[in-house]
Amino acid sequence: MALYKYIAAHPGKAPEEIVIEGDNEKESLAKLRRRGMIPVRFLGVDDAGSKRLWRGKKPDVFEFTRQLTPLLTANIQLEQALGIISEGAVDSTQKDFVNSLRQGLHEGKKFSEMVRSYGGLFPDYYANLIESGEETGCLPEVTSELYKFMRESRELKNFIVSSSIYPIVIFAVVLVVSVVLFTVFVPHFSQIFADMGRELPNSMRILNSIGGVFKWTWWSLPLICIGGWFFFKHQLGAAEWKRRVGAFLIRIPVAGRIMIDLEICRYLRTLAILIGNHVEIIKTVKIAGRVVSNPVIASGFDGVDRRLKSGEKLSATLKDNQFVPRSTASMLKVGEESGQVGEMLDNIAGNLEADTRQKIKRALSLFEPLVIILLAVIVLGVVVAIFIAMMEINSVSGGQKI
Numbered sequence: 001m002a003l004y005k006y007i008a009a010h011p012g013k014a015p016e017e018i019v020i021e022g023d024n025e026k027e028s029l030a031k032l033r034r035r036g037m038i039p040v041r042f043l044g045v046d047d048a049g050s051k052r053l054w055r056g057k058k059p060d061v062f063e064f065t066r067q068l069t070p071l072l073t074a075n076i077q078l079e080q081a082l083g084i085i086s087e088g089a090v091d092s093t094q095k096d097f098v099n100s101l102r103q104g105l106h107e108g109k110k111f112s113e114m115v116r117s118y119g120g121l122f123p124d125y126y127a128n129l130i131e132s133g134e135e136t137g138c139l140p141e142v143t144s145e146l147y148k149f150m151r152e153s154r155e156l157k158n159f160i161v162s163s164s165i166y167p168i169v170i171f172a173v174v175l176v177v178s179v180v181l182f183t184v185f186v187p188h189f190s191q192i193f194a195d196m197g198r199e200l201p202n203s204m205r206i207l208n209s210i211g212g213v214f215k216w217t218w219w220s221l222p223l224i225c226i227g228g229w230f231f232f233k234h235q236l237g238a239a240e241w242k243r244r245v246g247a248f249l250i251r252i253p254v255a256g257r258i259m260i261d262l263e264i265c266r267y268l269r270t271l272a273i274l275i276g277n278h279v280e281i282i283k284t285v286k287i288a289g290r291v292v293s294n295p296v297i298a299s300g301f302d303g304v305d306r307r308l309k310s311g312e313k314l315s316a317t318l319k320d321n322q323f324v325p326r327s328t329a330s331m332l333k334v335g336e337e338s339g340q341v342g343e344m345l346d347n348i349a350g351n352l353e354a355d356t357r358q359k360i361k362r363a364l365s366l367f368e369p370l371v372i373i374l375l376a377v378i379v380l381g382v383v384v385a386i387f388i389a390m391m392e393i394n395s396v397s398g399g400q401k402i
Helices: 025-034 061-073 078-088 092-106 111-117 124-136 139-196 202-236 238-250 255-276 281-290 295-299 304-309 314-319 326-338 341-396
Strands: 002-009 016-022 038-046
Touching (some): 002 025, 016 025, 025 038, 061 078, 061 092, 061 139, 078 092, 092 111, 111 124, 124 139, 124 255, 124 281, 139 202, 139 255, 139 341, 202 238, 202 341, 238 255, 255 281, 255 295, 255 341, 281 304, 304 314, 326 341
Antiparallel strands (some): 002 016, 002 038
């Protein structure tokens, strides 16, 4: 479907710009007239439509949520809030995006339904949380918590990225230096032996073998990895392949525990938002289970809804989960007894996120000296091998300098 832009007016009112979604211009005009509006001027059409796959620059969902939150909190109607955001939008992509949402509301669609229609543009949990807000009449509160969740997730992501820049740069330098040493410097030095008609010492043979590995792995290894990825994904099926990759990732020392904690933190944050806005507990755990991206971790929450239906408390169901920290169930039990489950879940998620930040910081702090030591060992090995080779040349030539 396309977006048709008009200058139109209600009888007795000033003209305004409006965007109509339709399969063709005739249908868009019919929709315009059904609203009781008179078209004044046709401004053009966006053939990509509101459901297009955004090419190039994508709409900023975080910025959209940031602008929407205070408007809804101020008890401004959703359609009016979208109109205010659209008027203030400078970027044409962002403006068209907001207008398409506004148009959907005019056609009687739910906000959550339109969010789902954009697929991967919104985070997985976005539509579920918006839907819960629509059903409970707490859309402003849910949107506010959603923005807080997205902001904290972005801050954590930025922390990880900024903390990783220096170690990645060091690792890249080590890789480049290693490739240059073994593919340029070592072969050049070996050629000196060949020009002298001397047999290569064992130390230089080892370096040449390592250089040979470097020469073919720098281009073939990525191809093998990519080819293997597609092959096994096709053989096993997308779901099974995703499960096996997820199982492998969480078994990685240190990094695996960090990945688990990040997923659990997202799960607990979602529970806190929904319970804090009085969403029914069974539906809450179902929605929260869908925000966990790792299928192995997500499987640990299977059956939570059934156990809750049988009369168990949430703390008891989480206590048996191998991925949830043990202290979580104890703290949640206190929250259940005091009637402050939502607040307690929010505190638990905050503490877990703080601990995860510390783990990331420590892991990266440990990674930096390890990479530097690796570079020192590589350079030292090359220098020692060359020194041994030169000593052998001097011994064969009777101590004469070369």
